[in-house]
Amino acid sequence: METFAPSSAAREKALLVGVSSSPELSRSTVEEYLDELEFLADTAGAEVVSRIVQEKKQKDPAWFLGKGKAEEMAHVVKGGLIDIVIFDDELSPVQARNLERALECKVIDRTELILQIFAIRAKSAQAKMQVELAQLEYLLPRLTRLWTHLSKQKGGIGTKGPGETQIETDRRLVRHRITSLKKKLREVSLQHATQTKERDSVPRVALVGYTNAGKSTLMNALCPRAEAYAEDRLFATLDTKTRRLELKINKLVLLSDTVGFIRKLPHRLVESFRSTLDEVLRADFLLHVVDASHPGYEDQMHVVRQTLQEIGVEHENIIEVFNKVDAVGDRDALRALRQKYPGAIFVSAIRGINLGALRDAISENVARDYRVRALRTHVSNYKLIGYLYETAEVLDKRYDGEDVLLTYRAHYKTLRRIDARVAESEKQRSHVA
Known part of the structure; x- marks a missing residue:
């Protein structure tokens, strides 16, 4: 799978495409979604030079946008200004193939873009295996003859049966690799469970939230020696990090920083990272970190809750932590936010604002147990x-x-x-x- 190299020396020129298909998904909402898609593209190393929003009630099964719109886009792309076209919705294998032929450039969807960012960000062996598994499961129905390089993973003699085409060989190799990765991840998960068995006797707290809400920065502020990687980029953290958090009255808790969630997070990634998200499942309670300065913070909160349900987290012991209050310019809006969420804690992790109140809230929750x-x-x-x-x-x-x-x-x-x-x-x- 090709990935962007986030280098300023050779940034691909990207065109973003969104579809407004219903009153709930209005043009303004699609524009907001494309803003996030642009942030994703920038994180992957592409430069967005243009965007298209089309109002279409039903997506064309062969072209997604319709053949006429695809031909119109082809004129823009062939002008030499566009290297890659990124769709905000998942494309079917047929749609992706037809669009690539018509546009004569790379065409990817939001799912593939997120997978590529994860591939760039993955550092540990476990994260790399999880990302590769998600990539292969996504690409299996999209295989073409370009995948013949996978034959290097297995000896050529005896790998191709009588009458078997190259594409069938590639599919079989990919399925074999998927099976192998799943087995290795199960082994890693068992090893991790054995290594962290002693943690079961200690209260555990997990940070969850939308990507780039400031979870890693908050962890570093609460645990000075945490050294969690924090950057103003999406998915800065893929590997779960767990650190000791000392509280009053000799109380010790383990605080875990987890991968951020995002709208339309590929289901394959959620499944692949399920073992990594075990810290969330085992936590006594959660700190839901919300970017208070983001205009769409409520939608982001909804996405986080949906994703938690998807991975099986159903307990209601969650503290809402509104971060980046120093970046909220409208004081009246912040006051209204406090009234709407009276039980929440409002902090600025980067400036250390109100962290004492957050520690007290954690202590009170731990004390209940x-x-x-x-x-x-x-x-x-x-x-x-x-x-x-x-x-x-x-x-x-x-x-x-x-x-x-x-x-x-x-x-x-x-x-x-x-x-x-x-x-x-x-x-x-x-x-x-």
């Missing part, structure tokens, strides 16, 4: 007493003859380990007695 317990044990049971002091917050200690009464507080996840340790200790002491 803490329980108070009491334990009676013999004063000589030093190991168990010491373990309680290490893993819990001891609130009171009293002596009753040869016994000691301990009142302690711990997170419900930690209590599971404490209960198991107490049961083991009592079993050992009963054997000794």
